[in-house]
Amino acid sequence: MSSVDQQLDELRTEIKSELPSDISVSEVKYEGPELVVYTRDPKEFAQQGDLIRQLASKLRKRITVRPDPDVLAEPRDAREQILSVIPDDAGVSDLDFHKDTGEVVIEAEKPGMVIGRHGSTLREITKEVGWTPEVVRTPPIESSTVSNVRNFLKQERDERRDVLERVGRQIHREEMSDEEYVRITTLGCCREVGRAAFVLSTPETRILIDCGDKPGAEGEVPYLQVPEALGAGASNLDAVVLTHAHLDHSALLPLLFKYGYDGPIYTTEPTRDLMGLLQLDYLDVAAKEGRTPPYDSEMVREAIKHTIPLEYGDVTDIAPDVKLTLHNAGHILGSAVSHFHIGDGLYNVAFSGDIHYDDTRLFNGAVNDFPRVETLVLESTYGGRNDYQTDQDDAEQNLKRVIKETYEKGGKVLIPAFAVGRSQEMMLVLEEAMRSGDIPEMPVHLDGMIWEATAIHTTYPEYLRDELRDRIFHDDENPFLADQFNHIDGGEEERQQVADDGPCIILSTSGMVTGGPIMSWLRHLGSDADSTLTFVGYQAQGTLGRRIQNGWDEIPIDDDDTGRQSTLSLNMDVETVEGFSGHADRQGLENFVKTMNPRPEKVLCVHGDESSTQDLSSALYHDYNMRTFAPKNLETFRFV
Structure with a gap:
């Protein structure tokens, strides 16, 4: 017997000695860092809410309790009982039953309402049906990434x-x-x-x-x-x-x-x-x-x-x-x-x-x-x-100044931005500035992966700043859903339309001008002296973004039709607004x-x-x- 098997045997004996006589333990195994305890009595486990916490404290391990598959309610029956326990306002969108592990994945718009105070609703679900509930959030903005990852992990469960x-x-x-x-x-x-x-x-x-x-x-x-x-x-x-x-x-x-x-x-x-x-x-x-x-x-x-x-x-x-x-x-x-x-x-x-x-x-x-x-x-x-950055308030004032000056000239503000982090920070600044009247209302076009990255942010609001999380959770004031934001998904044709239209703001990857849709925007707008290229993030040595910051006004660019490289004269104003770094x-x-x-x-x-x-x-x-x-x-x- 290996040392791990021996360890699991000893843990099983110790767990059984700690549990009431009416709660069985059929199997104990490690899954990653967690100790998983299988039982034929999941409802009794759930009725004693502190039992798992006490076991985890005693054994100094993370513990998950799962039911034996043969003691579970049928998914059809369990579905009705689970939905009767969960408040309607939780917005449950899917229930996915996995008999091999006794888990039911509950997807809901408001996971907190499914969990309940200190996990009370989760325990109630197990008491009713025996299944172990796992809760995930329904993304407020549909995310192909989140959906694909969840579906892939579902397919690869075994x-x-x-x-x-x-x-x-x-x-x-x-x-x-x-x-x-x-x-x-x-x-x-x-x-x-x-x-x-x-x-x-x-x-x-x-x-x-x-x-x-x-x-x-x-x-x-x-x-x-x-x-x-x-x-x-x-x-x-x-x-x-x-x-x-x-x-x-x-x-x-x-x-x-x-x-x-x-x-x-x-x-x-x-x-x-x-x-x-x-x-x-x-x-x-x-x-x-x-x-x-x-x-x-x-x-x-x-x-x-x-x-x-x-x-x-x-x-x-x-x-x-x-x-x-x-x-x-x-x-x-x-x-x-x-x-x-x-x-x-x-x-x-x-x-x-x-x-x-x-x-x-x-x-x-x-x-x-x-x-x-x-x-x-x-x-x-x-x-x-x-390396002392501008105060955030001053940074926002500088950005608003650039936007207002460009707007008054009838131009467009082009902001190279990282899809993850910087873009969402910009969106929050722009949404509030327009809502408060600090800058004129105008379209904000999001190109590259920015919209998809934003959707992932809204899937995990518990990782955001407290005030922002509360807005998304409680006030139905999700700033990422503001009307000004437009996802560019029509390729070159839509970019040409934006270039031909009036003043606007464009957030585009890549953030260091090393490829991606920003190169297309430079072809469309680079010669427009009324528009402004505005850097809000770090430009590493060797990147085209750093070279433009350092004064390059003739930049190499690939022609979309021929694939050959040509030189573009950059007539846009170039501004760097410090203070938005992550x-x-x-x-x-x-x-x-x-x-x-x-x-x-x-x-x-x-x-x-x-x-x-x-x-x-x-x-x-x-x-x-x-x-x-x-x-x-x-x-x-x-x-x-």
Whole structure:
């Protein structure tokens, strides 16, 4: 008998000893980080609401209780009983029964009403029918991504359960080494922006954090070939943790499965959906530009199938000697600061990913409240000594000024924007400015993936800023549904119509002018001296966006009809409105560290140009008397 089987036998005995005699336990197994308890008495379990919580506390494990399939009410009968328990106002749109696990997935417009106070309605459902309810939100804006991900995971349930059981056994395996060390190896994004990737290793475990590309630098990928990563084989990795979905952090995750990785990816649920959206677009753009993609769409599906979503604040075992907790990073939807607790109190490491320290219109500011962090790996995108961003109110006033001036000339405002995060922030600013009369009402056209990314945002309002979430939840005032917003879905013909019409605002991907529909808009509007190209986000070195910011007025552009490259004279005004970045500025980064209690002993400053990482590292060392580093790629740090 393996050590895991023996452990499960002991857990089953202990659970039975803790339960009342009228509640049976037929099977106990691991599925990913969760311990799943099967019972023939689900209704009795549900009647004792605190029982699962008490068991989880006693065993120090996340526990899910499921009914044996042969004690379940028939789906036809159960459907009527479930709907009689749930308030009509919940807006239930679908019930999906899975007899193999005894789960019923309830899709509703207002999941909170299905859950009930402290889960009371869920327990009532189980008491009535025996089925274990799982609740998901009906997207207020129809999302093909959310729908496709849910349908795909439904089709792959059997294989996904096999994956989870295998992962669960791997997590709870017996520790084999008596050694103690903690190491971090940098595989990318050191003294540069992009291709984020790190390996966190102990004698037992190797975890990859992020695996992204580098904007504007084709072929520059993380150093995955080194022994710490895939050099010794993909099975060398125990787990992958993704901080957020932006491609400079997520683009190359599917490549791991091409090379044989078969383990879990831990991230938040919205990051999983956005990751799939952006990765498929990444393949599409590569094909359109005549480049050979590094993987195919099947690998994207594999990545989604292997993703185990976690909620903020949940402490989760991901290896025999590592617990992971994700916290809001304030950067984009679902972005997370990843905190690793290693060993039995041995060491703690936090990876910031990309953070925004202060509240924005879209998100609450980044969380930095951890019981312990000895080492912090900190982004430094705006870590330079002069990288102080404009106050958000001033930024909004500057944007409104640009819009009003362009409107008065009869021109159009063209804003290159990242589909995820920046675009939704812009939408909130523009909706309020028009509603309050600060700028004239005019169409706001959304091109590229912006509408789909916005739909995903509305699917997960619990990840948005408190006030915005409340508007969406309670007031039926969803600002993303304002009449001004128009989804461009008619291609070149619709773009030509917009170009021929009157003043408007256009939000278009790609945010760094490296391809996508923004190139079409430049062909349509680039020669129009009355229109304004307005940058609201970071433009990385080597991108066309950075070159235009630096004064280029003759830009290379592909002709849609012939495919040949020509030169476009850019007559539009070019403006940069600072203050809308999803990244903390220099002050925000310092405040993130300063207000940590206790502060870390060491800080690795990464994900920034060389001067930015070195400036921030030097400042933190001098101001807070901590050991700081601005590492290069392929350095390894040992902490224990």
